[in-house]
Amino acid sequence: MLDFLEDLGHGIYAIDTGFQRPRFDAAYLMVEDGHAAFIDTGTNHAVPRLLAALTALGLGTDAVDWVIPTHVHLDHAGGVGLLTQALPQARVLVHPRGLRHMVDPKALWLSALTVYGEEEMQRSYGKLVPVPAERAEASHDGQVIQLAGRPLRLIDTPGHARHHHAIWDARSRSWFTGDTFGLSYRGFDVDGRAWILPTSTPVQFEPEALKATVARLLAAEPLAMLVTHYGRIGGSVAEVQRLAAEMLVQVDEMVALAESVRSAPDRHEQLKAALLGGYLARLRAHGHPAGADAADWLAMDAELNAQGLEVMLDHPAR
The missing domain is CATH 3.60.15.10 (Ribonuclease Z/Hydroxyacylglutathione hydrolase-like)
Known part of the structure; x- marks a missing residue:
């Protein structure tokens, strides 16, 4: 292959x-x-x-x-x-x-x-x-299409972006989640267990909408999530729920962090540094050494997530 x-x-x-x-x-x-x-x-x-x-x-x-x-x-x-x-x-x-x-x-x-x-x-x-x-x-929310008789269901999944839908495959009991179920890089797996972080890439990060989306995804009791960045994660309902909980805790932490530096003159740099430091600390708690290579790998995510949080601060969702 x-x-x-x-x-x-x-x-x-x-x-x-x-x-x-x-x-x-x-x-x-x-x-x-x-x-x-x-x-x-x-x-x-x-x-x-x-x-x-x-x-x-x-x-x-x-x-x-x-x-x-x-x-x-x-x-x-x-x-x-x-x-x-x-x-x-x-x-x-x-998505419409x-x-x-x-x-x-x-x-x-x-x-x-x-x-x-x-x-x-x-x-x-x-x-x-x-x-x-x-x-x-x-597409429309709840739409079912067929692939040679295999049903695929689409639902509206805002939170990362308002133009986002996810696709449910009942055969594998998996969601194709795009970016609504965060990022999980295979290089950070430890003993077969995935590590996850949210993505607030600009310009439509909406934390409450994202939480509602994740709850809706979990309601199907998926065995796995197929994330774009990167691959299949989960393997059981319990493991998917663990990953969801870990991601949503970080969403709340990111929002609190953004609010804490809302008026700082060097807001962007503070956000970026704090996000990267938090990722590396969580990676170490996960059992990964989280050295310089990990910092290099995650630097772009810290930058983009900081940008998205600033858009959230300056342009609250209506």
Whole structure:
């Protein structure tokens, strides 16, 4: 099997998209009776890997019925348009708040461009390709679609972003959670136990909405969560609940931290340093040495989470 393709069982495969570093950003491929669906795609640069995964599993490009980004952040959906060009039968299913951005990605591009600049945008994402309007549709809360008779249920999952939905697969008793169930890097596993942290990436982090979303996900008693960053976590209902509790405690701590430095002149630097220090302390309590490599790995998350918390402070959700 390809070194970036991992068989998770139940016809589900994780594809390492190659974004930023190994085992950081996953796309998922579900295969059922000769039909397939992609859930999240990574960036344009991931598309050759996604197509290679189909070939490796003996599937043609016409086998793909669905492309479903969990939300329209570019590490999840940046490759949707380019991928769809190669999949003649696929329909794109997007949260209603994100649909227009898939059909006309200009605003997405310009928003990211102001943060990263042209050179970094081309390096990390490539030029965004629109999805033809006739091939894209909006999801709705509670919607059930079929993959060769295999039901997949979509629910609205705000908290990380308002344009976010999650996908329930009853066969594996798993949620494809995008970023609503946080981040969990396999390099931080200790004795097979995962470590988790929330993501407040700007610009729509809403803590109370996120808590409600997590409660709704847990109500299905999932055996596992399939997170984009990175892979399958859980393995039992109890383990998923443990991870959820650990993440939600951190959400409350992050909000309290943000409030405590609301008026500080060096607010961003204080937030970033405190977040990173907290991650490393929690990692050590988890049994990981949490040395310089871990600090380097988590520096970007501390930066982005600090940015998101500041947006939350300055623009409270209505």
